[in-house]
Amino acid sequence: xxxxxxxxxxxxEKDIVCLKINPLSELFERGxxxxxRYINKIFNER
Numbered sequence: 001x002x003x004x005x006x007x008x009x010x011x012x013e014k015d016i017v018c019l020k021i022n023p024l025s026e027l028f029e030r031g032x033x034x035x036x037r038y039i040n041k042i043f044n045e046r
Contacts, residue, residue, distance in 0.1 A: 008023035021039075025032045 011018040021032050025035045
C-alpha cells in the first residue's frame, strides 16, 4: 500500500518530459514489465 509520498526525478527538455522506468513503476505501483508493455504499446500504435 502506498504512503502517499512519492518523489521522482524528471528531466524536461523543450517540450519533452523524460522519466526512467523505475520511478514510473513506483509512481503507478506497477512492475517494470507492465510499464514497459504500456510504453511499447503506445509507440507501436503510432
